[in-house]
Amino acid sequence: MGEFIDAALGFPAALFTFSLLVVAGYWTLVLLGGLGIDVLGGADADTGAGIGGETGAGTLDGGAGPEDGADGFVAERLAVLGLGGVPATVVLSLLIALAWFAALSGSALSDGPLARTLVLPVALAVAWFGTRVAVLPLRRVFQNPVAASLRDFVGLPCVIRTGRVGPDFGQAEVIAADGSSAIVQVRQPAMDVPVAGAAADAAEGAGLTAGSKALIFDFDPGGQFFWVMPHDAAFGPPENASH
Structure with missing residues (x-):
């Protein structure tokens, strides 16, 4: 001994x-x-995101993630060593x-x-x-099960809550299947963003601004955000639609 x-x-x-x-x-x-x-x-898959549902909207912040502060520094160093x-x-x-x-x-x-x-x-x-x-x-x-749960939003309609949506900025409110709401990070492909000075009829429906209705069509796991496109049909057929 x-x-x-x-x-x-x-x-x-x-x-x-x-x-x-x-x-x-x-x-x-x-x-x-x-x-x-x-x-x-x-x-490594942690996002730091949360979904609120009972009393108000939650926030899914796609900008920060687990690599914040000292904790993120340790995780990054371990990942470099192949231990992530x-x-x-x-x-x-x-x-x-x-x-x-x-x-x-x-x-x-x-x-x-x-x-x-x-x-x-x-x-x-x-x-x-x-x-x-x-x-x-x-x-x-x-x-991490969070990324998998985030993918559940793909295919759901959302409402834009920021003044604009572009390839590098935007937020929207989405209603999950369980009825809870969340504010998520959204992006619109550059090719779909109206060019300044374009004809109004060409730009109509392409720009996403506050209150616009959009459809989530994809999820970017690296950036932790959703790709969206204008799609009012996602909220149901127009009232004057023929039957």
Whole structure:
């Protein structure tokens, strides 16, 4: 037991021992229900969006997403290492645990300060490889359902709530199937946006302004916004339509 403690508190395992204690305490709180596993940001698919329905309109903000602030910085760095798609807390826990175990094992199998110095980069490499292998199947477990739910809006009518809609700006209100409403980010293809000075009859119905009715025809998962087009027919046939 004494040799184990010496190895755990010696170089290089000691570099990860305190972090491992923090990880153990964190997951203890998770199991007790005191914390969620997305404290440092969710999986890569998180949008930070929400849908309001009971008392008012919600907002689906397609501009921010999970890469905001320090949480986003950590998630981005992990993604660069090929460890994205899983909550940062899970990835860091795996990295720390594997690095500590590899460093502890290397310390027990090596002798002398030079050999133990070489254990550190080996432990880091083992931790990265092991985490990388573990992340691949975990991505399916932590895949974000928000993007899938956003796609449910495709094919629904909406009402424009901004002064204009273009290839880079616009918002609209859409009613979900469950009756809840949400303000979503919308865009109109550049080819459909009226050109300044165009004939009124050519531009009629092509421009989307506040109060205009449009149809959501596609969803852009990268930009987290919807493509829309003028389509009054989406709200039903005109009153004077022949039968």
